[in-house]
Amino acid sequence: MPDETISALPEALPPSESHDAAPKTRSKAASVSYADAGVDITSGERSKQRIKMLARKTFNKQVLSEIGGFGGLFALDLEKFPQPVLVSSTDGVGTKLKVAFELGIHHTVGQDLVNHCVNDIAVQGATPLFFLDYLATGKLADMTVETVVQGISEACRANGCALIGGETAQMPGFYGDGEYDLAGTIIGAVNRDKIITGANIQIGDVLLGLPSNGLHTNGYSLARKLLFEVAKYGPDQYVNELKDKTGAALMRTHRSYLGVIKKLTAAEVVSGMAHITGGGITDNLPRIIPKGMGAVVDLASWTVPPLFEHLQQLGNVDQDEMMRTFNMGIGLICVIPAELVKKTKAILNRANERHCIIGRIVRGERKVTYN
Template structure:
């Protein structure tokens, strides 16, 4: 049967090789894990030591069309970090710390070396952030995907005490807004990125752009930042009133998700460093204020709402970590829950 399957374009042996290689690099990561990689499903045992009134928080996401650039440039070594970050940062925004992660990779054909690079990065990032890589799936689907194309999706589960969950009811008028810097574009808006840079303006991957170190493609493929280690002590000490992961929809759509309906966020866009890649996209794409802040993170990966009486403790715990005080929460005036101060269409 395997020979017939191979004639249909599916290489079972290559897929098995990938799994075996990954097994060799995985030790028992966590005492809660039951079984080993390669079973039909991953198992994670809970125990009484894991908080009172525990709540499991789950999320899934993908890397989007950023994978097209990674594939075309043959630079897939960091794309696994994007996958984990997009899932795990969502958990953090709910107040949960990640327990385990599973990946799903679908492609036209198994290329063991390429897959090995991607999965090894996933394993390394999980280990660096105290997350169990519980399992995953690699699906070879010729005919569904064009030759050389692939897609990545992920699924993460986190844990929080019920009383530690972040929800809009926690946020109050007068709360201070802190912005945590993004590492770059992260993994959103890449359909527009590709249109602006490579269709409308005919940039090349190897181009050098003023203000951007290295080749343009390396800037575009800079991996998404994870905020696990930074936010963990703040969540454990209940110092965050609300959090917004600035993903698809930018500041304009994501910040309101952490606010009650009667409050707004006043954000001064001059308070953080605007990275050159965003200036390039805004100028070449002739993007309006709404377009840019509804598509890209514009330099912020996470926004936190902090009660004023806890601000000193928060900033002390952040220490040398880079952050910006970007505004405050106030009573809603009008219909828009995000007020951008200092931004005008050119």
């Protein structure tokens, strides 16, 4: 063996590696599970089984998969949609959830979520097909999750929409105990020649407003500040100006306009429709107005609900700020050609749908002017 090889060897093994050294005794560490980190998989599985039952109640013959797969399967009805265009939307409930946590009311927020998403695609002429939900929480509370999904399931059935999948995520340390976040995605379809974009809107068309149920799912950060911090109301406190308890006024469900929209689109009387959500009439109506046009809205044409009036009084909120933050009692605006207004009003009257003419389309630069 060459000398350089011998010199490269260690002179002796260190004590820890010597065959004669006494072996060290190691203490066995305690076993740590996922549950110790705050995620209860077993509880989560029990909850998922109950959620499956709720979702199945929304299924129709187009649903080809069970809840629990890696993806939901849905067969598009090509007889109903021979020239199909898919329409999608994703949204959440926002800080309305804070009021739900405070009151322990979790059933209606699922309805809020579905109805909001349904309206967003219905104003483009789309029929809802299926829905996916996402619920993330710190520590999973089985009954709370089930109650939320029950609301989602009921709203899906009411809107003819299948709940084909979703995700319930346990994220301890990210959300506080008893808190969760909620979001959803909806997919709908419309035949290409029935898409409503607002491209056919013309100067002189009439703006017809349909009432909201309340705040719906927008403006809650300001509303909570004014009611709970400025006025220092409790959520269970009856307020004369609201003619209701504070929490009840805030938790009124975001209504679905799908039924009335179907009647109007079937009669082919609408040139465009705007769902009035975050940004109010000020920011949402211009989204459908063609270039070179604007809208004039008459603020005296409808009665603003007491909730909005009281919020404005509490914070001395500027009118422009109110119109950009809240729906102010108008949840949907339909743009109707002047010659079809009479027909449209007859359709709405037969449907017992309250409505009012709130303005007109004029020449302008895609913005709303208030009178």
